[in-house]
Amino acid sequence: MENKKKLLINVVIAIVVYAAVMILLNSGLLNRQMRSLITPICTNVMLAVSLCLIVGFLGELTLGHAGFMSLGAYTGALLSLNLPFPPYVSLFIAIIAGGCVAAVAGAIIGIPVLRLRGDYLAIVTLGFGEIIRSVINALDITGGARGLSGIERLTNYNHFTLVFVLTLIVIVVVSNLINSRHGRAICAIRDNYIAAEACGIPVSRFKIMAFIISAFLAGIAGVVYAHNIGILKPANFDYNTSIEILVMVVLGGMGSIKGSIIAAVILTALPELLRGAADYRMLIYSIVLIAMMLFRNSNFNAALIEKKNLKAMQKLQKEGK
Amino acid sequence: MSLLNSILEQLINGLRTGSIYALIAIGYTMVYGIAKMINFAHGDIIMVGAYALYVYSSILKLPLVAAIILTVVTCSVLGIITEKIAYKPLRNAPSLAVLITAIGMSFLLQNVALLIFKATPIPFASVVNVSGIRLGSLYLSGTTLVTLGVTVIAMVALTLFVNKTKAGRAMRAVSEDRGAAELMGISVNATISLTFAIGSGLAAVAGILYISQYETLMPTLGALPGIKAFVAAVLGGIGSIPGAMFGGIILGIIESLSKAYISTQLSDAIVYGVLVVVLLVKPSGLLGKLKIEKV
Numbered sequence: 001m002e003n004k005k006k007l008l009i010n011v012v013i014a015i016v017v018y019a020a021v022m023i024l025l026n027s028g029l030l031n032r033q034m035r036s037l038i039t040p041i042c043t044n045v046m047l048a049v050s051l052c053l054i055v056g057f058l059g060e061l062t063l064g065h066a067g068f069m070s071l072g073a074y075t076g077a078l079l080s081l082n083l084p085f086p087p088y089v090s091l092f093i094a095i096i097a098g099g100c101v102a103a104v105a106g107a108i109i110g111i112p113v114l115r116l117r118g119d120y121l122a123i124v125t126l127g128f129g130e131i132i133r134s135v136i137n138a139l140d141i142t143g144g145a146r147g148l149s150g151i152e153r154l155t156n157y158n159h160f161t162l163v164f165v166l167t168l169i170v171i172v173v174v175s176n177l178i179n180s181r182h183g184r185a186i187c188a189i190r191d192n193y194i195a196a197e198a199c200g201i202p203v204s205r206f207k208i209m210a211f212i213i214s215a216f217l218a219g220i221a222g223v224v225y226a227h228n229i230g231i232l233k234p235a236n237f238d239y240n241t242s243i244e245i246l247v248m249v250v251l252g253g254m255g256s257i258k259g260s261i262i263a264a265v266i267l268t269a270l271p272e273l274l275r276g277a278a279d280y281r282m283l284i285y286s287i288v289l290i291a292m293m294l295f296r297n298s299n300f301n302a303a304l305i306e307k308k309n310l311k312a313m314q315k316l317q318k319e320g321k
Numbered sequence: 322m323s324l325l326n327s328i329l330e331q332l333i334n335g336l337r338t339g340s341i342y343a344l345i346a347i348g349y350t351m352v353y354g355i356a357k358m359i360n361f362a363h364g365d366i367i368m369v370g371a372y373a374l375y376v377y378s379s380i381l382k383l384p385l386v387a388a389i390i391l392t393v394v395t396c397s398v399l400g401i402i403t404e405k406i407a408y409k410p411l412r413n414a415p416s417l418a419v420l421i422t423a424i425g426m427s428f429l430l431q432n433v434a435l436l437i438f439k440a441t442p443i444p445f446a447s448v449v450n451v452s453g454i455r456l457g458s459l460y461l462s463g464t465t466l467v468t469l470g471v472t473v474i475a476m477v478a479l480t481l482f483v484n485k486t487k488a489g490r491a492m493r494a495v496s497e498d499r500g501a502a503e504l505m506g507i508s509v510n511a512t513i514s515l516t517f518a519i520g521s522g523l524a525a526v527a528g529i530l531y532i533s534q535y536e537t538l539m540p541t542l543g544a545l546p547g548i549k550a551f552v553a554a555v556l557g558g559i560g561s562i563p564g565a566m567f568g569g570i571i572l573g574i575i576e577s578l579s580k581a582y583i584s585t586q587l588s589d590a591i592v593y594g595v596l597v598v599v600l601l602v603k604p605s606g607l608l609g610k611l612k613i614e615k616v
Contacts, residue, residue: 055417061417061420112597112600112601115600115601115604116600116604118416119353119359119416119555119559120555120559120600120604120605120606122359122420123551123552123555123596123600124596124597124600126548126593127552127593127594127596127597128593128597130589130590130593131589131590131593131594131597134586134587134588134589134590135587135590137586138584138586138587144586239548243424246421246424247421250417250418250421254417280436282428282431282432282435283429283432283433283436285428286425286426286428286429286432287425287429289421289422289424289425289428290407290422290425290426290429293411293418293419293421293422293425294407294410294411294422296414296418297410297411297413297414297418298410
């Protein structure tokens, strides 16, 4: 009963969001700058949700998510530039292929995951991301540092329905996975991997699985990204991009898909809306980041949480009577 | 003969960049050993060092020695302040929270520099005024000589400090077991502050050497050597000071050889590839100790 109610609420939220954006788009209330923000917001939501699977639920830190995204973006762009099919068919193939190539990379990166943990893993994923970027930079087929241009803009705001559906699919895949038996196993690995192993959970298999799924979804986000901006440059996928995605996941509260979505929307929209204070916006952004982390781990916050828990307990006790 | 010559030249180039990496990597590794955190803002301390030198020597026109000393002091103080403000309250927080804070700190330093000095690169001639020497057919520039000399001196001094003095012993004790060290009467806070001060001071020295080599000031100049040095620290085994020195120099040499003989564009990929392979074979780095996890 509880679950059905939740599902209904989520469906209503999705419909309301979709309707609101469609109305805003069609009524011409949005200026050009706001319209151009719509797809980046969706891309970042996809990226944040897919990274949330690894960082929030599996509990491993990766700094190479932009690498997966760039693989998807380049594969997708090259396919839709070279395939002879009608644009939407090519786009469909590009999305699947982009996801698959990124997933293969995810599997390759998943192997060291079995041997490394924590900070060492973080640096290896950072290394992988940079390797992907420099290889793309050095290849001819990807246009090197000049970039790849002339990609048809099939996912910009005129195609909001398509982008919205893709974003929903990504969110549904991750949230259904987390609520399944596999998802509980992944969370158990995060909480205590030795105990999880002792309970008979095949830790290695689930770790690689999480990496592959996350990479696949990031690859899809990359394809959408490529078909929105129309030009790809290796410099757009450096480690700062990975960190930006990571910040979304962390600010949203690790292990919360809803939080990641909200943080992705706000963090993508905020810098654009703050353009008036352009010189100070990155400064504000960094101060917010530090302040947020300090607050989350402060005694004051701990006291607040305790108070809330106490109230909930008292309520439960009353209900018991 | 000419091939041998060019290889030797590349080795020396590698040694020069590598020793800068090593100086930065020591900061990463010391902080990691004692505070168990990756200080992502460490790379930006290099940038602060470079700008501080510019301000002291070019704008305030102080004598060179005074400017260098002031630069090192500025960075050390900055290191202590960042630790007190941003990292100390998070000492018992999950490591990811600390990492994010450090990333925030790095953004903050970069953007403050961007606001003060603007994004346009500032040309800044090398402060090193030493003429180069010729060894047979090999030419060593003044910057190279000073870089190598300063690095050797700094490393010897640091090794002596860590192994022979009381404060150094306290540092090793804290990195071994913080709780036990505290019970023995070691002031953990003071030791951590000292570590940040030394690490940031070395980063300032590295910043001065780096800027004498590249001669252009930018708010983001610290990011690249910062990441490379971080890789060097992990390669050598994070937490181990000899490992950081060794890792830095190895990394510099690999980078310069692959730039010269394989491909300039792929040199970064090769550097990271070596890192991945080393970590797969020896997960705790070249000289790191493997910790056995107990339940």
